[in-house]
Amino acid sequence: MTECSLCGRPVLGLAGQDWSVLPWMVDQRATDVRPGPAHVRCLHEYGVAREWAEAVEAYYCARWPRWLSGPDWRLHVSAPARRFHLWRSDGRLSSFPYASLRHHPALLVTELAEVGNGAALATAMGTADAGVEVPLAWVLRELRLTDRYPDETGTIARRLRSVGTAGRPELIEVLVARHPLPLDTECRRAAHARMHRPV
Numbered sequence: 566m567t568e569c570s571l572c573g574r575p576v577l578g579l580a581g582q583d584w585s586v587l588p589w590m591v592d593q594r595a596t597d598v599r600p601g602p603a604h605v606r607c608l609h610e611y612g613v614a615r616e617w618a619e620a621v622e623a624y625y626c627a628r629w630p631r632w633l634s635g636p637d638w639r640l641h642v643s644a645p646a647r648r649f650h651l652w653r654s655d656g657r658l659s660s661f662p663y664a665s666l667r668h669h670p671a672l673l674v675t676e677l678a679e680v681g682n683g684a685a686l687a688t689a690m691g692t693a694d695a696g697v698e699v700p701l702a703w704v705l706r707e708l709r710l711t712d713r714y715p716d717e718t719g720t721i722a723r724r725l726r727s728v729g730t731a732g733r734p735e736l737i738e739v740l741v742a743r744h745p746l747p748l749d750t751e752c753r754r755a756a757h758a759r760m761h762r763p764v
């Protein structure tokens with residue numbers, strides 16, 4: 566399982582709460598923070614959260630120069646991919662497809678790992694049955710990660726995913742998180758207006 570380069574504990578891949586830090590996002594000579602997966606909480610504790618968030622914000626602005634914005638959020642639009650990239654002033658960042666907004670609140674569906682690669686997570690769920698939704702809060706407690714993942718709303722379940730072809734069907738078992746993405750009313754309204762505009 567992926568580990569945090571700062572604290573060495575598991576990184577689950579939950580949007581807005583952990584991040585893969587790239588070399589240009591922090592000044593490693595000044596901070597001793599190595600690139601790699603990291604909890605956002607750990608970036609705060611190392612005192613580099615602001616520097617990291619500003620670097621990512623600048624990247625978002627250059628990479629997706631069309632955006633909608635409010636007082637403390639900016640919703641970057643990737644129309645060809647039908648995705649939004651949400652930057653928030655507190656450094657919580659999320660990327661999600663237009664389809665997430667069919668739910669209210671918006672729903673993020675994140676594939677965390679194949680069962681074989683996420684053994685610790687699969688064990689912590691306490692069930693081997695596909696489709697059983699286990700509360701994320703419960704799994705985080707089992708993994709002793711509640712202090713790294715303050716937002717514990719949502720569920721995790723084993724799901725079967727097809728990776729084969731029509732002629733050679735092959736199913737793999739993956740761990741999928743479903744969790745709400747709370748958006749400001751204004752942000753949600755702007756996103757809906759943008760979604761329904763032609764590309």
Ligand SMILES: [Zn+2]
Pocket residue numbers: 569570571572573574603604607713
């Ligand atoms: Zn960490």
